[in-house]
Amino acid sequence: MLETIKADICVIGGGSAGLSVAAGAAQMGARTVLIEGHRMGGDCLNTGCVPSKALLAAAKAAKTLRGGARFGINGVEAHVDFGAANRHVHDVIGAIAPHDSVERFMGLGCRVIEARGHFIDRRTILAGSYKIRARRFVIATGSSPFVPPIRGLEAVPYFTNETIFDNAVLPEHLIVIGAGPIGCEMAQAHRRLGARVTVLDLARMLPKDDLDAVDVVRQQFITEGIETAEAIRIEKVERTASGVAVLLGGDNARRIEGSHLLIATGRQANVRHLGLDEAGVRYTPKGIEVDARLRTSNKRIFAAGDVIGGYQFTHVASYHAGIVLRNALFRLPARNAPKALPWVTYTDPELAQVGLNEADARKLHGDGVRVVRAEFAENDRAQAEAATQGFLKAVVGRGGRILGATIVGPHAGELVLPWVLAISKGHKIGDMAGVIAPYPTLSEISKRAAGSYFTPTLFSARTQWVVRFLGAFG
Structure with a gap:
């Protein structure tokens, strides 16, 4: 016999988007069902962001040990115990896992069903021995590795x-x-x-x-x-x-x-075996089709995160969750229209991007673009730490409006946030140039790059003439 569960909102997928929706909905009083047939936490916790950064941290420790000679410390060849490094990776996963666990979400008030789920009609999901009927559904089944058709x-x-x-x-x-x-x-x-x-x-x-x-x-x-x-x-x-x-x-x-x-x-959206045809949800191999409010072709069903294609980042999935909650619970017409989307590749040096890069800005705005740049080699903190590779490049449009920023260098992922805020709020380059940055910090590179926008005017022959003219009056 199948048990029927009635809910306000049913989420299928316990990754970044699904967990954020389920946690928010339950804590705001909605009767919430969360379906996950594999591992809570999804790709980010188990096979993506968390383990990769943990392994990178182990690798950086080995690099640091080898590179001590530049600081006057005897450099030695690191003895790497790869098995121990792998245990570190899984220890980190284990430390974070309770936050995404079944027990925590049950404690928040969610009904958690540990089974694969699929739609059997436009308003019903079958998962294990349960039939779930809900006012609203959210598909957040994420993505999987894309394996190309290479011969052999x-x-x-x-x-x-x-x-x-x-x-x-x-x-x-x-x-x-x-x-x-x-x-x-x-x-x-x-x-x-x-x-x-x-x-x-x-x-x-x-x-x-x-x-x-x-x-x-x-x-x-x-x-x-x-x-x-x-x-x-x-x-x-x-x-x-x-x-x-x-x-x-x-x-x-x-x-x-x-x-x-x-x-x-690359990645491919997890759209198979969900019964999307039975639910009246349109999709392609690239992902589920959604409108600006993240509603599918069945307006009772939303989709969020990697499963809709596009930029497949954990922070985008979390952003989608907020859009879904406002629409599904409060019927507010919130739209998926981020003004500034950052991403970071965590190599060493790190590479961070927000907004338009130089090439894309020139395609869109032509001669209306100016590029300002500052080098980490000119940053005193970077010199002190012997981490002088890279630069910050900001793209500025007409009227000084900030269009984008690229940072490649130490801690680029941490340094990009002020530029995310600036683009989100429509700030101009003068706002960044006018801040007081603590010395000596890597963050001074943002102020230096922004300040260089005004250098041609500030130190021009006209400015020199004005200074001399005013000086003539005592």
Whole structure:
């Protein structure tokens, strides 16, 4: 016998978007059902943001130990226990997991059903031994690794981000297919922990980011001994006695042999086996179709997070959750229209972006764009910490309006927030130039870049004439 549950809101998917919706709805008094058939916390906690940053932290510790000589401290070759580094990754997951646990959400007032769920009609979900009928539904089933149709791949063992954190043995030679954020982060982490690493991509490294900024990351990879091959063609992969081989074609034809293979070629929305046709929800392989209020073609059903495609970031999923709650619970016409969307790739140096990069700004605004820039090499704190790689580049439109900012360098992800606020609130470059920044901090780079916008006027011949003229009156 199936038990029928009636609810105000039913969320399918216990990742970033789903958990945020469920927690908010329950605490605001809505009868809330949360369905999750795999692991609470979703990709971010278990196979994405959290484990990758934990492994990067272990890798950075090894790098720091090796680099002590520049500070007058005897540098030594780090002895890496990769198994212990892997345990650190899982310890971090374990420390955060209670916040996303079934027990916590039950404590908030959610009814949590640990089963796969799918629609059986426009107003009903079947999950395990339960039928859930709700006033509103939210699909937040996230995304999964996209595995490209490479010849021979089906016969070769390989990792994705969903499996690589289960590996507790250091690869001798890790081949990474895909030079996006996941591929680059995992390449650098494994290299610093002692593996030989080769990164391959059909296009260029970090294709959504500023060309100049990407080149800083690329040069660091070269310095660290990470081999990169961009704009290549992969003919096939095959198993070898010691691991795997990737055969490249075209002008760069060669054979690359490694011990392990990581596929990091992007994400695809989880839209299969949800009964979306029965629910009257339109979708494509790229994701569920939604309107500006994140409603699907069935207006009782919302979708949020990775499952709608577009920018697939945890912070975007959390932003979507707020839009859904305002629409689903309070019937407010909140719209999915972020004014400033930041993202960060956590390589070393980090690369952060918000708003338009230089190339996109020039396409949209032509001669109305000015670019201001400041180098970390000119920042006293960066010099003190021997972390002088990189720069900050801000894109400014007519009237001094800030259109975007790119930061590549130490702690870029932390430094981008003032620019996110500035773009969100429509501030002008003079607002950033006028702040008082504490000295010595890396954050001074924002003020220096903004101040350079006014340099041509401030130190012009006209200004010098005015100063001399006024000086003549005593």
